[in-house]
Amino acid sequence: MKRAIGIVGSGPAGLMAASVLASHGLTVTVFEKNRGPGRKLLIAGASGLNITNSLSEEDFAAQYEGSGIDWRKLLRDFSPTDWLAFIHRLGLETFLGTSGRYFVREMKASGLLRRWIDDLREKKVRFQYGTEWTGLTPQPDGRYLLSFADGSQHEFGAVLLALGGASWLDINDTPQWPAILTARGIHTVPFAAANCGFDVDWKPKFLREAAQQPLKNVVLSSPAGDRKGDILITEYGVEGTPVYACGRTGTSYLDLKADLSEKDIQDRLDGVRENLAPLRRAQRALKIGVAAQALLYHHAPADALGSNAALAHCLKHFPLVLLRPRPLSEAISSTGGIALDEINADFSLKKTPGVYAVGEMLDWSAPTGGFLIQACVSQGYAAAQAIWQHASPQ
Template sequence: MNTDIPPALKSVTIIGAGPAGLIAAERLAMAGFAVTVHDRMPSVGRKLLMAGRGGLNLTHSEPIETFLARYGESAARLASLIAAFPPEALRQWSEALGEPTFVGSSGRVFPRSLKASPLLRAWLRRLDTVGVRFALRQDWRGFDAYGANVFALPDGEMTAVKSGATLLALGGASWPRLGSNGAWASILSDRGVAITPLRPANVGFRAAWSPMFRERFAGTPLKTITLGFEGQTIRGEALITQYGIEGGAIYALSAPLREAIARAGSARLVIDLCPQRSQAELAQRIAAQKPGQSLANLLRKAAALPPVAINLLRETAGQPLPRDADSLAGLIKAAPLVLTGIEGLERAISTAGGVSWDALDEHMMLKALPGVFVAGEMIDWEAPTGGYLLQASFATGVAAAEGIAAWLGAEMPATPR
């Protein structure tokens, strides 16, 4: 490391105490920088803790080519960053914190405890050991005339902090009650930074359920289904809600569904309620059923459909359902569900849009604001759930730390542990 760097330049201000900001803080502190992490909330890692409520999905074990494809249009931009801090590196980092990982049946990677809180506690102990300081309840308001970061304090006073470099890791605008409210977008836009409008990602969609269906089935999962939209097919699960439908399989299609609704006002999703059988096999099984039984019994016996799926057929096809075997089998394999809207950012798991890739140089620094770097969900990329969100947040945080060190003329440790 370059020990001739003036002390004032060895200080780094990181704004945002999520995964991207914290991993950058760790890397920079281990390289000898004086790092302070600021956040508007009273505690750190709130979205990480929320992500871990159902089992903290850190990353995914699938081949890297398939993994990168999950990032859609941003795959090429993220490829080198994830190559520098790939899923295996994230797993090794977690294990070094005392949280070994395992691969679930779906290929997703989890810490053995399945929780975020033990990992975060261990991480904070390490950050304390390497000298990272925290300044909480400080709301970033932009820069003053001298380039210092301006913060609003809890008592209403304002304070300015000048450092050698700044990393913005403020998150997107999803789940704003956890800290990421997207207020940074207008601040940076006013400074000449190109911002793609923030939009909900990994979010539920609205459907015009009948009162009976909504009352009876809201909160009921649709298991082992396949969703199809514009040539894409996703196998998984979904959840019927009061407003419509959500869940992992829906989230995987949220980007094209969102754009279709923005263009046309609605989107037609096709649901295969029995993907394990072909249409011909289903028609044969339906035709073989004894005559005279109710349609619900027929569908239960021939296609093993649960009540929620049978009633979904009625919702999507109208009354009455066709009784001939071929038509009924075709409807089971392609139930058409019209989605009429999308839930807002306050209910979204993640955010699409943000700082344009073209606004950043190869070191994650804003071209319009030298010495100011960006990482995490602030950048214009999106991905489905499954470990891809955290992986890219960590990878961009590591890349930004490398960029800051290079900007300040220092060398980083070889391995991000």
């Protein structure tokens, strides 16, 4: 019975733990409240499944916020190379995009998920779908009784919780599990949106020209840092990697011509021979996309278009007021969940020995770029190794 392990949640964190535990010969049951596995993984694949990143170990580890986790060790013990090799062993191809991100060749997540589940079934892992976990009761012999909404109860030698975060859930699907843990004295942090778009008070005329158009290769600067990339103009505001990485409520600045210095821009504007207004000069002398032109025309500060020098400055320091983050239901990930000081280095919960927690249900964060899924599978691997040692005869 010590070698019977219960896993709750069939996202990448739970599935990776199941793979490791099953390959060590432990008896694994995965419980999932949905009718099938990996809903969020499938959603992630809808826009191209970015599985990991080619950054060096040091730069990779620097992407994570969440003190208490030794990110470098985590990524060394189950590295991006290990994760790619795992995917290749399942029979899928991957490729490295120009942005340094790795993707599965077919871009969607369905093939990966299908082969992963098939592989787990071959290893005798059992799946129970439509079973929502509702309770955790320690037994006198150190085992745990898991209770589920359908009234069933199952006892395990160790339990791994991998219930995910709070983003992109249906409107009535607020996670109930924090209350189960709080009742056991485990501190959880309220959820908040991460990697999300922001609202902007766009003028209707601007939207008519620029909605769904990208600001290409711009740099967004905020108190959270600088990030280059494409920003999509939407009806409500902005989306895109620079926004997810550095978006903060308040005034941010856009560098709309990141490949040129302010002086170079002014020289090019001054170099136009015709007697044109600065904005018309910019259209002649600089490659400015539809969205950037509309942004300058409709939203530039009053004095920014009056001279070549002022326009050059504005192109490099365009003020953009981000009103508020989009709601959790639209965010790619969430912060909040189990406070990191509640877990040991091996992802066991300090107050319930024998219970482990991994993935997005812990209070860490990372930008998009493959860092989220990589952290989930590396944590699933680390916890599973610890459970295996815990379950092995001494």
